[in-house]
Structure formats: structure tokens, C-alpha cells
Amino acid sequence: LINRSEKILNVKSININEKLTKFTEHWSPKVIAEMNDYQFKLVKVQGEFVWHDHKETDEVFIVIEGKMVIKFRDGEVNLGKGEMFVVPKGVEHKPYAEKECHIMLVEPKGVVNTGNAEGELTAENDVWI
Amino acid sequence: LINRSEKILNVKSININEKLTKFTEHWSPKVIAEMNDYQFKLVKVQGEFVWHDHKETDEVFIVIEGKMVIKFRDGEVNLGKGEMFVVPKGVEHKPYAEKECHIMLVEPKGVVNTGNAEGELTAENDVWI
Numbered sequence: 001l002i003n004r005s006e007k008i009l010n011v012k013s014i015n016i017n018e019k020l021t022k023f024t025e026h027w028s029p030k031v032i033a034e035m036n037d038y039q040f041k042l043v044k045v046q047g048e049f050v051w052h053d054h055k056e057t058d059e060v061f062i063v064i065e066g067k068m069v070i071k072f073r074d075g076e077v078n079l080g081k082g083e084m085f086v087v088p089k090g091v092e093h094k095p096y097a098e099k100e101c102h103i104m105l106v107e108p109k110g111v112v113n114t115g116n117a118e119g120e121l122t123a124e125n126d127v128w129i
Numbered sequence: 130l131i132n133r134s135e136k137i138l139n140v141k142s143i144n145i146n147e148k149l150t151k152f153t154e155h156w157s158p159k160v161i162a163e164m165n166d167y168q169f170k171l172v173k174v175q176g177e178f179v180w181h182d183h184k185e186t187d188e189v190f191i192v193i194e195g196k197m198v199i200k201f202r203d204g205e206v207n208l209g210k211g212e213m214f215v216v217p218k219g220v221e222h223k224p225y226a227e228k229e230c231h232i233m234l235v236e237p238k239g240v241v242n243t244g245n246a247e248g249e250l251t252a253e254n255d256v257w258i
Contacts, residue, residue, distance in 0.1 A: 014213045035215050
């Protein structure tokens with residue numbers, strides 16, 4: 001019975017804080033779950049990211065710990081623990097965190113962290129922890 | 130400048146705990162955000178739900194506060210605060226919480242809470258708070 005469950009379902013919860021202990025790098029999304037063709041990714045952020053957009057999809061930010069700002073060309077949104085925001089597709093944004101901040105992203109599988117602005121901060125995609 | 134941002138982006142964060150103060154009913158999902166054709170819904174659960182499945186989609190449970198169990202025909206998963214689980218599409222499940230538990234669901238827009246088991250516990254869909 002247990003074997004069958006584990007084969008079909010992997011009946012183990014995913015503990016977000018426990019997953020956050022598994023890496024230290026900044027701006028390097030780690031996948032913790034997949035729902036249909038979407039992924040849930042944890043990211044530790046600090047400092048300034050690059051301006052970029054995702055032409056093909058909205059992107060959800062959920063702050064797990066700390067504070068961050070998502071800058072837009074004509075405004076910004078401040079996010080604290082337990083707050084979330086949906087960046088609409090095609091809208092340029094630049095994440096920023098003064099101190100280290102832990103976030104969860106939700107977006108379709110295959111989305112590159114730097115969107116249209118590939119460069120130094122482009123992280124390897126689809127890395128599971 | 131601010132007007133333009135608000136029109137385009139609604140540059141206000143979504144505060145999960147603040148949204149949870151806006152309703153008291155059990156088993157009645159409230160939408161707080163939309164990403165592409167997916168929705169983020171808050172639900173307060175207590176007691177036994179009905180056995181059901183969602184033939185067309187996976188469903189994500191994230192526990193915000195409290196504890197719950199997702200029962201399967203051949204096992205179960207226990208979820209505490211900060212834990213999540215992806216119920217695969219087509220898999221029968223029965224959520225249960227001994228005490229009130231606050232969760233966030235992520236699933237495609239239009240998914241009915243009772244899936245294939247429409248009845249007393251079927252909630253109105255697409256209710257935003």
C-alpha cells in the first residue's frame with residue numbers, strides 16, 4: 001500500500017523552509033514543484049537584478065522571508081513577508097533587495113530568469129532541489 | 130506617472146494574511162490573484178471535505194496557517210504551515226483538517242472545488258476578495 005502510494009504520488013510534503021536550506025546562491029532559481037506545465041521555484045535575492053521582461057507570460061512573486069522591491073519603468077511595488085505580486089507579461093521589471101530576501105516564483109516551465117536580457121545573471125534553468 | 134502605473138499595473142502588493150481577514154466561511158475558495166489562466170485562491174478548511182478529483186489538472190495546496198491532511202485512496206500526506214503538495218490530475222483526494230487551517234490553492238481558472246463530485250460543498254467559482 002505504501003509502496004504503491006509512493007510510486008504514484010510521492011506522498012511527501014514539500015517543506016519550503018527546508019528547501020531554502022539547500023542552497024545559498026543569489027538569483028539562481030531552484031525548482032521545488034511542478035503543476036501541469038508550471039513550476040514553483042525558490043530564489044534568494046540580494047542587490048539589483050537586471051531590467052528584463054517575459055514576453056510570453058505573467059510571473060508571480062511571493063515573499064517567504066525578508067523584503068524586496070520590484071521596480072517598473074514608471075513605478076515600483078514593495079513586498080514583505082507573506083505578500084505577493086503578479087508581474088504582467090511583457091512588462092519590464094527589475095527586482096531589488098537591500099538585504100537577502102527569500103522568494104517563491106510561479107511561472108511556466110522553461111522561463112529564463114533574465115527574460116529578454118540574457119547575460120551574466122542568467123541562471124541555469126530547471127534545477128531541482 | 131503614478132496614474133499610469135496604477136492603470137497598467139496596479140502596483141499594490143497582495144497581502145495574504147490581510148486577505149484572510151476578509152472571509153470566514155469554510156471550503157469556499159476566494160481568488161486573490163491571477164497569472165495567465167491560473168488563479169491563486171485562499172481557503173479556510175475545517176472538518177472533512179468530499180472525495181473528488183480534477184480530471185483535467187494538477188492542483189497545488191500550500192498551507193499558510195495550521196495543519197491539514199490530504200487523504201488518498203491508498204495513503205495520505207500531512208501538511209503543516211509552509212508546506213505544499215501537488216495533487217496530480219485525476220487522483221482522488223479528500224482534504225481534512227481537525228482544526229481550522231488556512232491554505233492557498235493554485236490551479237487553472239474555472240476549476241470547481243469539488244471536481245467531479247458536485248454537491249452541497251460545491252462553492253461559487255471565481256469569487257475575488
